[in-house]
Amino acid sequence: MSLLRDPVHLLAFGFGSGLAPRAPGTFGSMVGIVAAWWMLDLAFVWRVAVVLAVIAGGIYICGESARRLQRHDDQRIVLDEIAGVLLTALAVLEKSALALLLVFVFFRLFDILKPWPIRDVDHSLKGGLGIMLDDLIAALYAAVCVATIRVLLPTI
Numbered sequence: 454m455s456l457l458r459d460p461v462h463l464l465a466f467g468f469g470s471g472l473a474p475r476a477p478g479t480f481g482s483m484v485g486i487v488a489a490w491w492m493l494d495l496a497f498v499w500r501v502a503v504v505l506a507v508i509a510g511g512i513y514i515c516g517e518s519a520r521r522l523q524r525h526d527d528q529r530i531v532l533d534e535i536a537g538v539l540l541t542a543l544a545v546l547e548k549s550a551l552a553l554l555l556v557f558v559f560f561r562l563f564d565i566l567k568p569w570p571i572r573d574v575d576h577s578l579k580g581g582l583g584i585m586l587d588d589l590i591a592a593l594y595a596a597v598c599v600a601t602i603r604v605l606l607p608t609i
Contacts, residue, residue: 481531
């Protein structure tokens, strides 16, 4: 697709995962899970630095992509889901496929259901910050769930 020739859209669309005909956010989240798996080999401080960089860059990239598309939070923009999964995955301290499955499930659950204040943020803020912030709040909710389960069931 010609949109992917534009580096802004390439990143915003999660390297093409956002072009999935159904559930592009889920496909974008899968890209995030793959990245999170690779990042588990990094020291925690570096993981935090990467996540902060993705969030900061994502605010600009998602906003710019939406501006170029002339559509706020186009469903093809999935960098916000990738950033959300990476933020949630900070609750995972060692490589565990089951823990990353929990990251994926809880993040998607909160991203789809959008409990308060996620839905309010999603509808009230525009631009890159608005696109990213609802997913980051969903990520924090999901991270609390994942961390709680990891404490209660440390073998996961």
